[in-house]
Amino acid sequence: MTRTLLYSGFVLTGIVNTVLGPVLPWLAARWSLSDAAAGSLFTVQFAGSLTAGALSGLIASRIGVGRTMALGYALMGLGLMTMTASAKAVGIGGIAAAGVGLGCVIPLTNLMAARLTPARAAGALGAVNLCWGLGAALWPLIVATSVRRSSLATAIVVVCILLFATIVPFARAVFPADAPNPEHDQAGRAVSVSLTGLAVSGACIALYSGVESAIGGWVTEYARRIAIEATDDRWELAASIFWGGVTGGRAVVAMWLTRRWETPAMFGGLGAVASAIAMLLAAPALREGPGVSMVLAAALLCGAGLSPIFPVTVAAVARQFPTRLAGPMVALGSLGAGVLPWVVGAISDRRGSLAIGFAALAVFVVALAALQAQRVGIFRLKPEATRNPR
Numbered sequence: 001m002t003r004t005l006l007y008s009g010f011v012l013t014g015i016v017n018t019v020l021g022p023v024l025p026w027l028a029a030r031w032s033l034s035d036a037a038a039g040s041l042f043t044v045q046f047a048g049s050l051t052a053g054a055l056s057g058l059i060a061s062r063i064g065v066g067r068t069m070a071l072g073y074a075l076m077g078l079g080l081m082t083m084t085a086s087a088k089a090v091g092i093g094g095i096a097a098a099g100v101g102l103g104c105v106i107p108l109t110n111l112m113a114a115r116l117t118p119a120r121a122a123g124a125l126g127a128v129n130l131c132w133g134l135g136a137a138l139w140p141l142i143v144a145t146s147v148r149r150s151s152l153a154t155a156i157v158v159v160c161i162l163l164f165a166t167i168v169p170f171a172r173a174v175f176p177a178d179a180p181n182p183e184h185d186q187a188g189r190a191v192s193v194s195l196t197g198l199a200v201s202g203a204c205i206a207l208y209s210g211v212e213s214a215i216g217g218w219v220t221e222y223a224r225r226i227a228i229e230a231t232d233d234r235w236e237l238a239a240s241i242f243w244g245g246v247t248g249g250r251a252v253v254a255m256w257l258t259r260r261w262e263t264p265a266m267f268g269g270l271g272a273v274a275s276a277i278a279m280l281l282a283a284p285a286l287r288e289g290p291g292v293s294m295v296l297a298a299a300l301l302c303g304a305g306l307s308p309i310f311p312v313t314v315a316a317v318a319r320q321f322p323t324r325l326a327g328p329m330v331a332l333g334s335l336g337a338g339v340l341p342w343v344v345g346a347i348s349d350r351r352g353s354l355a356i357g358f359a360a361l362a363v364f365v366v367a368l369a370a371l372q373a374q375r376v377g378i379f380r381l382k383p384e385a386t387r388n389p390r
Contacts, residue, residue: 002173003116006109007131009073009166013105014135014243015159016076016098019083020045021217021239022143025224026152031088035354039345042217044092045099046338052103053331057324065108066173072104073170077163084153099334107330112175114318121318122262125311126253133247133307140220140239200375201317202329207368208309210336211273211361215306216242217341219280219299222354226284226291234292238299245303253308262315263376265308270369272305277362284355309372316375340364 020027020041028038052072060068075097082094110125117124146155219242223235249269257265279298283291310333317326344357351357 002175003113005166005169005173006113006116007128009069009105009170010109010128010131011135012073012076012159012163012166013102013109014132014137015139016080016135016163017102017106017132018136018139018213018216018239018243019080019098020095021220022140023152024217024221026143026147027091030086031091034349035345036342036349037345039217039342041092041095042213042341043338045095045102046213046334048096048099049103049106049334050331050338052100053107053334054103054328056104056107056331057327059104060108060323060327065112065175066170069105069108069173070167070170072101073163073166075101075104077101077160080156080163081160084156103331103334106333107327108175108323110314110330111318111323111326114315115176118319120258121315122257122259122308122311123254125315125318126250126257126308129311130247130250130254133243133250136216137240137243137247140236140243144236197375198317198321198325198329200371201313201320202332204313204368204371204375205310205317205330206332206336207364207371208306208313208336209333210340211364211368212246212306212310213337214340214344214361215299215302215358218344218354218357219295222280222358223292223295223299225354226295234296238295241296242299242303245300245305246307247303249304249307250311253311257308257311259315262308262312266312266372267369269305269308270365270372273302274362274365276302276305277358277365280358281355309368313372313375 024038024041027033027041031037033041056068059071063071079094079096079098079101082097083091085091085094109128113124113128114121142155143152146152216239220235220239223238227235253265276298279294279301283294283298285291286294314330317329320326321329340361343360344354347357347360348354
């Protein structure tokens with residue numbers, strides 16, 4: 001029952017986490033925002049998420065994991081309702097509140113999912129993030145349908161009602177405490193190796209989440225600009241296809257990924273992401289129909305490539321560290337998710353090209369690959385060998 005609650009709640013979390021991407025054109029028109037200002041909305045959302053996520057382990061130790069997540073779902077619902085306000089300042093405040101709610105929910109959900117099935121932590125994380133991806137993939141379709149019917153506010157209210165409905169079940173739920181880990185008791189050099197691994201893992205999570213949020217947040221607008229002179233309206237599907245790729249990949253991770261294949265799957269995914277960004281950069285040269293088709297294909301490939309990276313990284317963190325340390329590291333995803341979409345928008349404003357903003361993501365993907373290689377190397381070190389070097 002606890003696992004079902006985690007999974008169903010994470011569908012709604014996927015909607016809230018990606019709420020800005022599909023509604024960005026609507027908000028930008030409503031509040032007269034430039035690309036840089038629109039990108040800063042992601043920063044507002046994820047600044048709240050980062051702050052709450054860093055404190056989520058401490059809060060959970062005081063009031064309990066379930067109550068902490070119940071608080072998060074309440075804040076998400078209140079935040080989304082406030083986002084629909086016509087006043088920009090009030091709406092931005094709602095975005096920030098929804099971000100705080102995300103910070104209370106996302107790190108704890110991932111850590112509890114891993115600890116409910118410790119033998120297949122990456123698979124369990126793939127399953128729970130598959131549910132997250134379902135919400136993320138459905139939301140752009142809901143927005144596209146609602147905009148045509150002039151009922152976007154109604155769709156947001158329905159999501160809020162569903163969020164409020166989760167509050168009592170989560171407040172009453174009981175979740176597992178930290179699983180014992182003998183590596184936490186190692187002394188001397190082993191501790192410094194673990195702390196280094198903790199920092200590198202946090203950086204990996206931050207960069208991954210930033211790349212994911214930047215692509216998911218901007219790919220719809222990118223496709224729209226390519227199709228602006230055509231009657232092709234497939235650009236509306238770009239975000240759904242991207243999150244659909246993430247969701248499909250997470251389904252494979254949940255069913256088949258074992259610990260032995262975690263590292264190969266992760267680096268294979270990074271290679272696919274690099275190829276997908278190259279396709280995105282080539283798409284504007286084609287323009288209109290073929291260009292939109294290439295963006296949609298790149299969105300699918302990029303989503304599928306990203307799908308194993310987060311579960312594999314968080315599974316390693318959950319195995320190595322207790323909640324009080326792992327929670328803030330998972331929450332660092334909000335830092336990347338708040339910064340990189342803004343970076344893409346700022347570069348687009350400065351250089352007059354959203355494609356150049358996407359090109360910057362290739363640099364971050366290379367940096368992520370380098371950090372992941374370092375992380376894997378750190379965790380392969382034997383504590384006994386580091387304590388007694390020869």
